[in-house]
Amino acid sequence: MPVALLALAIGGFGIGLTEFVIMGLLPEVADDFAVSETTAGYLISGYALSVAVGAIALTLALTRVPRKTALLGLMVLFILGNLISALAPSYGVMMTGRVVAALCHGAFFGIGSVVAAQLVAPDRKASAIAFMFGGLTLANVLGVPLGTFLGQAAGWRSTFWAITVIGVLAFVGIAALVPAARGAEAAGMSGTTSARSxxxxxxxxxxxxxxxxxxxxxxxxxxxxxxxxxxxxxxxxxxxxxxxxxxxxxxxxxxxxxxxxxxxxxxxxxxxxxxxxxxxxxxxxxxxxxxxxxxxxxxxxxxxxxxxxxxxxxxxxxxxxxxxxxxxxxxxxxxxxxxxxxxxxxxxxxxxxxxxxxxxxxxxxxxxxxxxxxxxxxxxxxxxxxxxxxxxxxxxxxxx
CATH class of the missing domain: 1.20.1250.20 (MFS general substrate transporter like domains)
Known part of the structure; x- marks a missing residue:
């Protein structure tokens, strides 16, 4: 598999961690912001709804942007959202951070699936997509337990600082490893389309x-x-x-x-x-x-x-x-x-x-x-x- 897929998988790992680790940290978050666990749970549902919105709205907005550039922009949004969560002084700001981070989720996996498929031969496209989603599955296997442990030991904010760092690593990896559209045009991979098409x-x-x-x-x-x-x-x-x-x-x-x-x-x-x-x-x-x-x-x-x-x-x-x-x-x-x-x-x-x-x-x-x-x-x-x-x-x- 092309090494560029590793950068996409790291991004998937960070996004999966953001989505799921909050489940193990809800008691700490609820105590810190003095809200009920039910109210804290809205940080999960709010994220899920924002994923659905972002998957359509941001993907459509980025149709004329080269896919590598789009992925980098989405990772900036991801980093910003988790940074807001790590620094949040109130529940409302925390929810804002969750929404900002969630908006990139669907568009990243949607655009990333197309990029992953175009990096390999036709008979390996599904495997390439699976490799990218492997980051998401590893987030469940390793990331969530370790993130929960870190949050319980050093405070829940430490987990979101760690996720922010993962986002930076993914950004650097995509910038360095994913081929730019200019180098792929000969293979018909210009990386842009129109909203109408x-x-x-x-x-x-x-x-x-x-x-x-x-x-x-x-x-x-x-x-x-x-x-x-x-x-x-x-x-x-x-x-x-x-x-x-x-x-x-x-x-x-x-x-x-x-x-x-x-x-x-x-x-x-x-x-x-x-x-x-x-x-x-x-x-x-x-x-x-x-x-x-x-x-x-x-x-x-x-x-x-x-x-x-x-x-x-x-x-x-x-x-x-x-x-x-x-x-x-x-x-x-x-x-x-x-x-x-x-x-x-x-x-x-x-x-x-x-x-x-x-x-x-x-x-x-x-x-x-x-x-x-x-x-x-x-x-x-x-x-x-x-x-x-x-x-x-x-x-x-x-x-x-």
Whole structure:
């Protein structure tokens, strides 16, 4: 893999850390700003909503900016947001920092996916995207536990200072390692498009179907995951102190699934997506049925992370393929779709809990959402022009 992908992965690591580490630091943040934990929790939901907004708005605004320049600008926004968070004198300023940092999230992964794909041969594009998202998965496996530990030991602000430094490293790496558009023009990688051409990509029904599959397929996993701590303690019988370590195991599954999913999607995109969505449906349902067993819960948690994140490279590649003439905005929109899926899964899981259906009900809800996503994918694959067969390269226009 090109060394430039490492710079993109470092950026992904920092962004993933910003998104998730706050979950382990909410008590400290709430105490420091003298707000309730519920109010502190808005720092999470506010971030998620800003990701969805930024994924569309900033990607569209940057359509005429060379992609390397756009990525550098987005990292400046990321550094600024985390710097504001580290220095925040009040809850309101802290929320501002979270929003500023979140705005770059979707656009970075959306534009970064296109850049990663254009750095490699056609048969390695999904693997290249998976490499970039590997930074995000490592943030869950290593970054969140270490960031939480640092925040608890040296104050929560120290974690955001550390993330700011990671942002600076990513900026330097992108500046030094990602090729400029001028050097890539001969390969058809000018790195700019018009807003009109980017929007025109949404005339394709397959682009919309791809986005719907992303919302449902990824939302299913998060439907089960959002309330997993309750399942682990109230159903499986684990002590509360064991939950962080079990979540690390889930993160290991994310990392392995991401790598495998990228390689499998390069070999056969449509069959890989069909297989992993079917497998995720089965895993979520099986988890719900066996959550009373600690050993089976450990296995199910690992599989849920692995199979769930194995969908990500393929889902991103599918939307880029069908928006091949102008993939950047569609790629960003698909990143927004991941976050919409998170919100949908969390909401539906909460509805089942509020209805008194028990602590395994979010897993059943997740299985149902994923199954619906699988149905949509089958319909999309059978529609005219919807099938992507093994050995068919992604059109060169994806790199345009």
């Amino acid at each position: 980017e929007l025109a990509a949404f005339r394709s029904p397959q682009v919309w179907l791809s986005i719907v599959v992303t919302v449902l397929g990824y939302g299913g996993m998060f439907g089960g995951f959002t309330y997993i701590a309750f399942t682990l303690t109230e159903v499986s019988g684990f002590a509360a102190g064991a939950v962080p370590w079990l979540l690390v195991l889930f993160g290991v599954g994310l990392f392995v699934g991401n790598v495998w999913g990228g390689r499998a999607a390069d070999r056969d995109l449509v069959r890989t997506l069909l297989a992993v969505l079917a497998a995720l449906t089965v895993v979520l349902a099986a988890f719900a049925l066996t959550a009373g067993s600690k050993p089976l819960t450990v296995v199910a948690l690992l599989l849920m992370g692995g199979v769930g994140f194995a969908t990500v490279p393929g889902l991103q590649m599918r939307v880029m393929h069908f928006a091949s003439t102008a993939p950047t905005l569609a790629s960003g929109a698909n990143i927004a779709a991941f976050n919409v899926g998170n919100a949908l899964g969390a909401w539906l899981g909460g509805v089942t809990l509020a209805a008194g259906l028990g602590y395994t009900s979010p897993l059943w809800a997740g299985a149902a959402i994923t199954a619906l996503g699988l149905v949509v994918l089958v319909v999309a694959a059978k529609a005219p022009g919807g099938e992507l067969r093994a050995g068919v390269p992604v059109p060169a226009a994806v790199a345009a």
